[in-house]
Amino acid sequence: MPETSTVLRIRPLDELDISAIIRIDEKISGIYRPEVWETRVMYYTRRDPGASQVAEIGGRVVGFMLGDLRAGEFGLEEPSGWIERFGIDPDHRGKDLGRRMFDAIRAHFVAEGAKSVRTLVDTNDHGVAGFLRAIGFTPAPLQALELRL
Numbered sequence: 208m209p210e211t212s213t214v215l216r217i218r219p220l221d222e223l224d225i226s227a228i229i230r231i232d233e234k235i236s237g238i239y240r241p242e243v244w245e246t247r248v249m250y251y252t253r254r255d256p257g258a259s260q261v262a263e264i265g266g267r268v269v270g271f272m273l274g275d276l277r278a279g280e281f282g283l284e285e286p287s288g289w290i291e292r293f294g295i296d297p298d299h300r301g302k303d304l305g306r307r308m309f310d311a312i313r314a315h316f317v318a319e320g321a322k323s324v325r326t327l328v329d330t331n332d333h334g335v336a337g338f339l340r341a342i343g344f345t346p347a348p349l350q351a352l353e354l355r356l
């Protein structure tokens with residue numbers, strides 16, 4: 208039996224996880240932004256309960272992956288899962304936690320009838336782009352456009 212402090216668990220996101228996510232994001236980005244995460248976590252727990260996931264080690268949340276099922280947006284009638292934000296505490300990377308959270312959110316999307324999973328990535332962010340490639344994402348024919356204001 209492993210020690211309690213090393214027990215790994217992937218489970219659905221809960222509203223009580225907000226403070227842990229604020230802490231992980233601050234560790235990654237160096238920015239403390241509670242309002243941003245309060246809004247995002249409330250949005251995802253209400254919009255698609257059970258989709259977004261967190262990773263716990265010894266009962267402490269060390270990673271999160273937020274997403275939801277969508278259909279009809281941008282003329283995409285086929286239901287697809289969308290992954291928006293994710294992060295793993297830098298002290299707990301390389302332990303398959305990102306992949307395991309993705310497996311869990313993906314299983315949820317499949318159960319909801321999704322035919323694909325979509326996301327947007329900044330191709331200059333080599334870490335995130337490399338992770339997405341490693342878990343199976345490939346470039347899509349859809350292209351993100353923007354017009355600066």
Ligand SMILES: CC(C)(COP(=O)(O)OP(=O)(O)OC[C@H]1O[C@@H](n2cnc3c(N)ncnc32)[C@H](O)[C@@H]1OP(=O)(O)O)[C@@H](O)C(=O)NCCC(=O)NCCS
Nearest residue numbers: 292293294295300301302303304305306334335337338341
């Ligand atoms: C990208 C990130 C989620 C990876 O998490 P992780 O738990 O360390 O990844 P895993 O251990 O599950 O790795 C899964 C696969 O991705 C690959 N991978 C992970 N990080 C990678 C990187 N930086 N470059 C290339 N591949 C990478 C692994 O090699 C592994 O591939 P394999 O199974 O073929 O060996 C994590 O580094 C992170 O949180 N980055 C910062 C994200 C961010 O900026 N978030 C801002 C807040 S939204």
